[in-house]
Amino acid sequence: MTRSKYGNKKVVIDDITFHSKNEAKYYMHLKQLHNDGIVQSFEMQVKYELQPSFRKHGKLHRAITYITDFVVTYADGHIEVVDVKGMETTDFKIKKKLFEYRYPELSLKCVTYSKIDGGWIELDDLKKARQSRKKAKNAK
Structure with a gap:
């Protein structure tokens, strides 16, 4: 197993290399939801421009792209773009904003375990839950 710059360990499941244990765990979760009929299908590593x-002043500026972890189509037909995160980086926050602007018809969901x-x-619900627990602990 190799580690990424954020300390995540790469994991191989079903001959697929995942960037983190959590990403691999979410893949297994989606497989189970698919078997249960909740998820119709899912794709991995989908690229969005x-x-x-x-070009500006003769210099080529590359496109800005975002590669999501999963695109999930549920049995009822709605689609979610899912990114498995331990934390949101500054780069991700900017890309998320650009994604939300460019693809208003899609829902980008950041999840963690x-x-x-x-x-x-x-991730937003986790932050709220942690704040609530912290407040309760400090109130004691």
């Missing part, structure tokens, strides 16, 4: 390439909160949870 956030800004096209352009939290045992204390019952499993897969959206």
Whole structure:
């Protein structure tokens, strides 16, 4: 297993290399949801163009792209773009904003796994839950 710049360990499942244990765990979660009929299908590593390439003063500026972890199509037909995150980097926050602007018809969901909160949870909900626990602890 090799580590990424954020300390994540790469994991191989079904001959697919995942960037983190959590990403691999979410893949297994999606497979189970697919078997249960909740998820119709899912794709991995889908690339979205956030800004096209352009030339200025003879210099070529490359396109800005975002590669998501999963694009999930549910049985009811709605689609979610899912990124498995431990934390949001500054670069990701900018790309998320660009994505939301460029693709208003799609929902970008950042998830992480939290045992204390019952499993897969959206990153924003995790932050709120942690703040609530911190307030409760400080009130004691």
